[in-house]
Amino acid sequence: MGKNEFRKKVRHRLIGLIHEFTENRTGAKPLLSVPVLFFFLALITACSLPGNQGAANSPAAGDLTDLEDTPAASPPFETVAAPIFTPDAGYYTSAQTISVSSATEGARIYVTTDGSEPTAASPAYTGPITLAGSATLKAIAVKDGMTGSGVTEATYAMDEDSPVVSITGVAEGAVVIGDCSLSAEASDTGEFDRLTLYINGVKVDETASPSVTCSWDTTLVENGSYTIKAEARDRIGNTAVDTVSVTVMNSSGDGVPLEYGDPGFDSGAVRDISLFVDSDNVPWAAYARIGEPDSGKGVLVKYTSGGWEPAGGGNFCAPGETGDDTGGLRLLVKNGEPFVLFRNNSGIFRVVTWDGLSWVQA
Incomplete structure (x- = not known):
């Protein structure tokens, strides 16, 4: 709709309103006062002036068609697609070759490999980048006539050393x-x-x-x-x-504690005993005997805080006479032959057997 046509429509509408409010069909007093009537006449005159002059330029009676004829604002520039790193950032056991690209055709890419922020003054990307060690890459993409991309960041960690x-x-x-x-x-x-x-x-x-x-x-x-x-x-x-x-090597028997002089070491018999003493780091010794001491049969063991050793002779020392410690001792008899299992203060176990003549480490 042109400006003149729009003014005509407004003018005709205002004249119609004046007729409605001033016409006295019933002989009553007109509805419009003289000041209001002059206001409407002024609006009609303004709409009749060519070029929308006079009152039409005032804020109260501005030309409404200006909104129709105002050209639309220019659209904003498109933004360049952000750079993409291939392969993805992550942890790697060997050197990696990194490619950088943008989905925007013809975009120029600038990359830094020291973690600094890239700009158009940074090194231009011309081909794949080989990383022999850990690094953080950052890149931007730009193109004439478009808004530059944001910064894309990727960290690559290289570790070839095993634990x-x-x-x-x-x-x-x-x-x-x-x-x-x-x-x-x-x-x-x-x-x-x-x-x-x-x-x-x-x-x-x-x-x-x-x-x-x-x-x-x-x-x-x-x-x-x-x-x-x-x-x-x-x-x-x-x-x-x-x-x-x-x-x-756990006992296969019932684990009954061995008493001093306890008989019954027939073939297949199994007996256990454990000695634990605590000497507050003071050297100590404990003895245990398996068998019938009066008959000379069996085994006598001397166990010290410094380790273990067989003992020839001596008396049985009841457990606990010298306190408790982390050391321990287990004595087993199988098929009539004693097996002695030692644990030293480091938690290491050893097995020895008695052949009637000497101690043999098994």
Whole structure:
């Protein structure tokens, strides 16, 4: 609709309103007062003037058609698609070749490899970037006539070194009985992930800490050989393993404590005794005898805080005479032959047999 046509419609509408309010069909007093009538006439005059002059330029009677004829604002510039890194950021065990691209055709890409913010003055991307070590890449994409992209960031962590792990709770070849403490320690130059303990391939404990300790009740398993394995893993996936083999040798009998002079060491008999003393780090010794002391049959054992050794002669010393400690002793008799199982202060077990002449480590 043109300006003149619009003015005509407004003028005709105002004249119609004047007729409605001033016409006295019933002889009543006109509804419009003289001031109001002059106001309407002024509006009609304004709409009649060419070029919308006079009152039409005032805020109260502005030309409403200006809104129709005002050109629309120019649309904003499109934004360049943000750069994309390939492969994705993450942890890697070897050098990586990184490609950078933008979905906007013809866009120019600027990349930094030191973690600084990229600008149009930064190095322009011309081809894949090879990273031999950890780095943070940042990139922007720009194109003439478009709004530049935001900054895209990607961090690549490289770690080719595996962790180090060792089992510390039990030694290779140890004989274990009852509750056995298993422990392992690990270290890593990168970001450590987890440490896991296995017994014969079955997971028994796992932790995110580089140190783990757990108790193994060997009475719940059959006597025999077992492999303890500790596996350390870092965040990238590098692993390290340590293993030890141990022998479980729990008593197959009823475990009745052995009394001094207790007879009954017939073929197949099994007896256990444990000695625990605590000397507050003062050297101590304990003795135990299996068999009938008056007949000279059996075995006499001397067990000290410094380790273990056989003893020829001496008297039986009742458990506890010199206190308690972490050391212990188990004595077994099978098929008429004594088997003595020692545990020293480090928790290491040894088995010895008596052949009538000397002690033999088994």
